[in-house]
Amino acid sequence: MTAGLGFATRQIHAGAIVDAEAGARVTPIYQSAGYVFDSFDDGVERFAGRSRRRAYSRNDNPTNVVAGSRIADLEGGVDGVLVASGQAAIAMALAALAQAGDHILTTDRLYEGTREMLRGALRRQGLEFEALPIETDEDAWVAAVRPQTRAIYAESIANPLGEVADLALLGRVSARTGVPLVVDNTVATPYLCRPFEHGAAIVIHSTSKWLSGHGSVIGGAIVDGGTFDWGAAAARFPHLHERRPGGVASFVERCGPAAYAAYLRAVVVLEHGPSFPPTSAFLLLHGIETLSLRMERHVANALAVADALRAHPAISRVHYPGAGDGQEAIVARLLPDGAGSIVSIDLAGGRDAARTFLDRLRLISQMTHIGDVRTLAIHTGSTIHGKLDEQERLDLGITPGLVRISVGLEQADDIVADLLRALDGVSP
Template structure:
């Protein structure tokens, strides 16, 4: 039993109280860190019951841990899911989700504008295992998704707010495509966060996060999470998902018969148990601590990002600003629909002058940290073309709209005026370097 029912309570209240189970003996207010590999059985029979699944207590941290479970319950509540699974990283969340659904010969349809690590996983690693992926360039083009679906397709995958360009996914439209074909929609909501958008409310079936980012919030730990919406009928077409709806376990039941609405997550938990991408209970605790201030951080970060994006759009030497909160953004209407409380804090700015301008600008910054990460309390800057997207061909970068002058900004919690002053200093350094004149542009 939880300490108090959170049904009907607001987001800020639930991010503090959802999923709490107070220890009966000591009753600590903060969730304890159960930093232990295993858990003691009262007797011989309890050990058997834990492994047979007739006792829901804990046996081994790779299988489950009270600290991790508390974090799972909190995130599931905030995302509107029925349950969640915490794993070692955001990449582990994507891998575990996909592996729970596919076998050799199967197919995934994915938006092209996704995290580069996920794209490489789908394009390269899973291809070696016989699982192919078709990438849809226009992520909100329903017809393009429809055309990519094959008889062997097992899922659709996209991000609520892809980076680096702050595009907005039309979740309901793509969910409609998926469901017309009897397929689940998986949405990576790392940049959206459950505070700004909850994809399950718009038709998504499974949500994944890199909890290392906004959920933890302080750039200190790694973690990932899978949230099951409990809405997809896995047994509607049993032959499509035999691992869930046809194959029977030692108890004579399928996963759907055993777990009902939570069938997918039950199966994913067993995948994670065998592959072992388990987060430390210490990391789970720090993620849980971060979630307690999620709405406060994301609200401020989004507001500051909008102010900075508007300022950058007016500056000489800036070719483009990609932020859905701007009136000039082609995603403005979708942002108003899906992200009314803020459009996130990660966006792209493209400088005139290409790579040399981006280098001069980046090296002149003093408050922005040069590193690959997102959702930190500190503001960050990165040049995707030479870092995260360095393995892409020039033509691929151009097709994705990632030019040599594009920089990704992740806005933190510093004073907005200080961040603007830092950016202004960097723009002045570019102008002083006379890059455009030397390149024959100005």
């Protein structure tokens, strides 16, 4: 239905269903744990995976399927699976690829919550993670791939400092090594960047952020690009090639390019159970309908904030992708419509200056979240990065005075005025 249509049209219509009973135009909330079988044999077929009809809502709810399909459409993928949070999306995406003893390559610039899970829960489960500097060249990435490597993982725009991963380079590494590239595209959104166009195999999102936009739901999404050759990767991913109990064909045999998403939904999400509430999917769909409009305003406001703060004497540096950070060329190539709406600032006066600044804000909320219609700010060193020691924080670029600002949709002049008023009480 949406093939060939523009982004703004697809964000409203992709995957939509009209309720068969009442004819409701807005996708309904299917608040049901399960679905009635037509017969004994129908139940058998559904549970065996030989029927396309639903068996249980833990991994296959109609409202969620619409939202997952819409995100997949906007990203240019073949299927999308919703899970309970962005953290769950990372964990489930990797669980569908790797097992104990396997190796994952990542960039060294990741959201701290992600790094914490990689070096904590997932490492305890037997996965090995190796981080390479984000500026590592192509041959060095290829050389780091081992027979046990199951994924290359990156964020399109890193949180909180805005480093942009060279997805085209990583896509070439993926093609040369046969290892799928997994990209967290939360900060960029599919409106600003579509990693599948640069060689990614899998895209994940925290749908709590810009996709929803209103700060009222927690969720995650995993999208299969349908471009990775799972059929040629039997040595790395034998579980996609194994026949299922009862003689059911393997996921590669049945689903071809979409084998990964099918396995993710039918096995990993079903077994782990990070269910996404259909009420949240309903709210997510309403957010997605205005994504392009909101992102245009988010980017414009972020640029206004970055420009207004850059010369302030209390600020030693403004972090925004492509703004004097040497990444101008890669931002122009990968993010031609804007580099998102996170602006981070280094206050020259350190932690005390950050405390004064944040406590003087009035319009802007001091809280841990990004991608909201409201502008939000947080001192990352004492919160998100608070478990690290000082040297670990500095190694990641987290200075004592770093404040992350998620620029919202208020009038740009009002956002800037609140920031400048708060900075008036900060000594350089």
